[in-house]
Amino acid sequence: MKYQSNTGFSHSQADKIGVLITNLGTPQAPTKKALKVYLREFLSDPRVVEVPRLLWWMILNGVILNIRPKRSAAAYSTVWTEQGSPLMVHTQNQAAGIAERCKQVFGDDVIVDFAMRYGQPAISDTIEKMQQQGVRKLLVLPLYPQYCASTTGSTFDAVSAYFQRSRWLPDFRFISHYHDESEFIHVQAEKIKVHWEEHGRAEKLIFSYHGIPKRYLLNGDPYHCECHKTSRLLAESLGLNKDEYITTFQSRFGREEWLKPYTDETLKSLPAQGVKSVQIVCPGFSADCLETIEEIGEENREYFMESGGERYEYIEALNSDDAHLDMLFTLIARNLADWCVGDDYQQREALAKQLGAEK
Numbered sequence: 001m002k003y004q005s006n007t008g009f010s011h012s013q014a015d016k017i018g019v020l021i022t023n024l025g026t027p028q029a030p031t032k033k034a035l036k037v038y039l040r041e042f043l044s045d046p047r048v049v050e051v052p053r054l055l056w057w058m059i060l061n062g063v064i065l066n067i068r069p070k071r072s073a074a075a076y077s078t079v080w081t082e083q084g085s086p087l088m089v090h091t092q093n094q095a096a097g098i099a100e101r102c103k104q105v106f107g108d109d110v111i112v113d114f115a116m117r118y119g120q121p122a123i124s125d126t127i128e129k130m131q132q133q134g135v136r137k138l139l140v141l142p143l144y145p146q147y148c149a150s151t152t153g154s155t156f157d158a159v160s161a162y163f164q165r166s167r168w169l170p171d172f173r174f175i176s177h178y179h180d181e182s183e184f185i186h187v188q189a190e191k192i193k194v195h196w197e198e199h200g201r202a203e204k205l206i207f208s209y210h211g212i213p214k215r216y217l218l219n220g221d222p223y224h225c226e227c228h229k230t231s232r233l234l235a236e237s238l239g240l241n242k243d244e245y246i247t248t249f250q251s252r253f254g255r256e257e258w259l260k261p262y263t264d265e266t267l268k269s270l271p272a273q274g275v276k277s278v279q280i281v282c283p284g285f286s287a288d289c290l291e292t293i294e295e296i297g298e299e300n301r302e303y304f305m306e307s308g309g310e311r312y313e314y315i316e317a318l319n320s321d322d323a324h325l326d327m328l329f330t331l332i333a334r335n336l337a338d339w340c341v342g343d344d345y346q347q348r349e350a351l352a353k354q355l356g357a358e359k
C-alpha cells in the first residue's frame with residue numbers, strides 16, 4: 001500500500017491537538033559504534049552537507065566515518081551522564097514540563113511529545129503514535145530559536161517525508177523560529193542578569209552560535225542574520241554597548257570557510273588585546289549538549305586561559321528552567337490559540353486570571 005492508514009482510528013475516538021517538540025538528536029551511547037550510526041544518518045542529510053551526493057558519499061564513507069566516530073565518542077564520553085546524553089535528558093525534561101503546562105490549561109485536548117531529527121525517538125514514529133492517539137491538528141516546534149535550513153529546514157523535511165507516506169493528513173503548523181520573540185529575549189537576558197548578580201560582570205560578553213558554511217549564507221540562508229539580530233536584541237535588553245559584546249560562531253566542521261568570527265580564534269586573540277575576562281553564552285542552543293558543555297565549557301576555556309586569559313565563565317543554556325518552559329508554553333499557546341476549541345481556551349484563560357486575582 002503506497003499510503004499508510006491511521007491504524008488507531010475508531011469513530012468514537014476524541015479529536016486531539018498534538019504538540020511535537022523536536023531537537024537534533026544524539027548518539028545512543030558514547031561509543032565508536034553508536035557514533036558511526038549517528039554520524040552516518042546526520043552527515044548524509046543533504047540539508048546539512050550541501051555537496052554533490054556521489055562525491056560526498058565517497059568522502060563520508062571513505063574518510064569521515066573511519067576517523068570521526070572515535071574522536072567524537074571520546075568527546076561524548078566526557079559529557080555523558082547516568083541518565084544518558086545531556087541533549088536527550090534536557091529534551092525529555094522540556095517536553096515533560098511543557099506537557100504539564102498544557103495539561104493545566106488545555107486539559108486532555110492537547111498531547112505533547114518529543115522527537116529527534118536523527119536517531120531516536122524518530123519524528124515519523126512519534127507523529128504516527130500521536131495520530132493513533134487521535135491527533136488531527138499538529139503543531140511542530142523545533143527547539144532552534146534561529147531558522148537554519150540545516151536544522152529547521154531539515155526538521156520540516158522529516159515531517160513532510162512522513163506526511164508524504166501518510167493517507168490521512170492532520171491540520172499542520174510549524175514554528176520556524178522564535179529568536180526575536182520578546183519572551184525569548186527576556187528569558188535569555190534574565191539568565192545572563194542572574195549570572196551577573198551571582199558572579200559580577202566580565203569585560204566582554206560573548207554570544208557564541210553554532211556555525212554553518214559561509215556558502216549557505218551567500219546562498220540565502222537567514223541564519224547568520226537571525227543570530228546577529230538575537231545578539232542585538234539581547235544587548236539592548238541588557239543595556240550593553242557595541243564594544244561590550246561579540247557575536248561568534250563555533251563548531252566548525254571540514255575545511256571550507258564557515259561563518260566568522262570563529263569562537264575559538266576570538267578567544268585565543270582576546271587576551272593579547274587586553275581582554276582578560278569573558279562570559280560566554282550560546283543563545284542558539286535551547287539545551288546544553290556536546291557543543292556547549294565540552295566545546296564551550298572545556299575546550300574554549302583552555303584556549304582562552306592558555307592565551308593569557310584570567311577569568312572564563314560559561315553561562316548555561318536555558319534547558320528546563322521554569323522561565324524557559326513558561327516561554328515555550330506561551331509560544332505554543334499563541335500558535336494553538338484558535339485550535340484549542342477557541343472559546344474554551346479564552347474561557348479558561350479568563351478563569352485562570354480570575355482565580356489568580358482571588359488568591
Ligand SMILES: C=CC1=C(C)c2cc3[nH]c(cc4nc(cc5[nH]c(cc1n2)c(C)c5CCC(=O)O)C(CCC(=O)O)=C4C)c(C)c3C=C
Pocket residue numbers: 024025026027048049068072085087144148150151210211212213223251253284285288289290291
Ligand atoms: C556540516 C556539518 C554541520 C552543520 C552544517 C551543522 C549545523 C548545526 N548544528 C547545530 C546543532 C548541533 N550540532 C551538534 C553536533 C554536531 N554538529 C555537527 C556538524 C554540523 N552541524 C557534527 C558532526 C556534530 C556531532 C558532534 C561531533 O562529532 O562533533 C549538536 C550536539 C548534539 C549532541 O548530541 O549533543 C547540536 C545541538 C545547529 C544549531 C546547526 C546550524 C545552525
Ligand SMILES: [Fe+2]
Pocket residue numbers: 210251
Ligand atoms: Fe552541528
Ligand SMILES: [Fe+2]
Pocket residue numbers: 251290291295
Ligand atoms: Fe564540536
